[in-house]
Amino acid sequence: MSADFVRKVWAAVPVKGFVGAKQRLSGALTPAQRQALAAAMLEDVLAALAAAPLAGILVNTSDPEAAAMARRHGAEVMNDAAIEGHTAAVAAMARRLAAAGRAAMLTLPGDIPRVTPGEIVALCAAARPAPSFTIGPARDEKGSNAVLLAPPGAMGLRFGDDSFFPHLDAARAVGLEPVVVKLAGIGLDIDTPEDLHAFRDAAPLGTGRAESLVAEFGRPGLLPS
Numbered sequence: 001m002s003a004d005f006v007r008k009v010w011a012a013v014p015v016k017g018f019v020g021a022k023q024r025l026s027g028a029l030t031p032a033q034r035q036a037l038a039a040a041m042l043e044d045v046l047a048a049l050a051a052a053p054l055a056g057i058l059v060n061t062s063d064p065e066a067a068a069m070a071r072r073h074g075a076e077v078m079n080d081a082a083i084e085g086h087t088a089a090v091a092a093m094a095r096r097l098a099a100a101g102r103a104a105m106l107t108l109p110g111d112i113p114r115v116t117p118g119e120i121v122a123l124c125a126a127a128r129p130a131p132s133f134t135i136g137p138a139r140d141e142k143g144s145n146a147v148l149l150a151p152p153g154a155m156g157l158r159f160g161d162d163s164f165f166p167h168l169d170a171a172r173a174v175g176l177e178p179v180v181v182k183l184a185g186i187g188l189d190i191d192t193p194e195d196l197h198a199f200r201d202a203a204p205l206g207t208g209r210a211e212s213l214v215a216e217f218g219r220p221g222l223l224p225s
Contacts, residue, residue, distance in 0.1 A: 003053070006124040008103035009148065011049045013070075014082060014089035015042060015061035015110045022111075028193040033217060040209035041190060042066060044113035046073040047208075052117040054106070054124075058097065060089040066110075086159045097152040103130070105152035112145055113210035114185035114202065123148060126181045130154070133171040134179040137164045139187035139198070146186045 020031070021038035029037065049057050050073045057075035060082045061067055067077045078096065081088035090107050097105050106124065108115065119136075123146055127134040131154045136146035144163045149155065155174050157167065171178045190199055190210075200214050 003125075005104070005127065005150075006121055007053050008055050009106050009124050009150075010055050010097050010102050010104065010152075011052075011057045011120075012090060012093040012097065012105050012107040012152075013042075013045065013049070013057065013059045013075075013110055014086050014093070014107070015059055015063060015066040015070075016082075016086075017061075017063040018065055019063075022191065024192050025190075025196060028196060029217060037190070037210060037213055037217075038111070039065065039069070040213045041113040042110035043069060044208040044210050045108060045110050045115055046070060046075065048115045048117050048120060049108070050074055052120040054120070055102070058093050060093050087157065090157055090159065094149065094152045094157075102152055104148060104150035106146065106148045107157070108146050108186070109189060111189045111191065112186055113190070113208050114188050114199065114205060115146075115183075116185050116205075119183045119185050122183065123181045123186070126179050128177075128179060131176060132179070133167075133176040134181060135164070135167060136181050136183050136186040138189055139184075141165075143189060145189055146181075146183075 018035045018038045022034040025034050059070035059075045059077050062079050062082045070077050080092040094105055123136050127148050130150035132150045134148040135144055138145045141164050142162050144167050168178045190196055
């Protein structure tokens with residue numbers, strides 16, 4: 001797709017509350033560390049989106065701190081079904097964007113801190129003309145870490161630990177041939193201690209809040225070997 005299309009894409013980010021976040025990291029990090037990491041990761045994702053030439057950013061959250069952070073990055077904020085989970089929050093954003101006549105929705109989670117503006121543009125550029133479905137999988141090809149729908153209501157989405165291949169099947173079931181774009185930053189979400197190690201061991205970007213925070217966590221005694 002052309003550069004003009006990228007400028008018509010709206011990012012849609014569902015955000016859970018920071019307090020009590022990332023329970024699967026409880027064996028590696030304290031509650032305070034998990035909360036700080038969730039906030040740092042979202043900051044990195046929002047910074048990448050704000051630096052990409054997108055039409056806008058929409059964040060769906062019931063967390064006041066996350067909402068304030070989103071607004072600092074120029075995002076619009078809504079609180080519709082956010083408390084019901086990732087799938088419901090994304091569906092609410094898709095409805096809002098579709099009702100506003102937006103051309104496309106790129107939904108990303110707030111826990112892929114290595115995403116870059118270049119990856120965002122690359123995924124958008126790979127999309128076919130509408131109606132279309134483009135997806136960036138998690139590194140284990142289980143999760144759906146980035147989904148681009150043109151238009152926003154092109155199909156229903158259902159997220160979870162094993163959503164990638166079901167999303168491919170669902171797209172084909174409504175006549176959309178999926179475009180799969182594998183990108184290292186988008187693929188690395190942080191949910192488990194193994195993810196945390198993969199993030200820590202990846203080539204440094206040198207600019208992210210989460211990167212700096214995980215470097216601190218990596219001091220002796222703070223992360224299991």
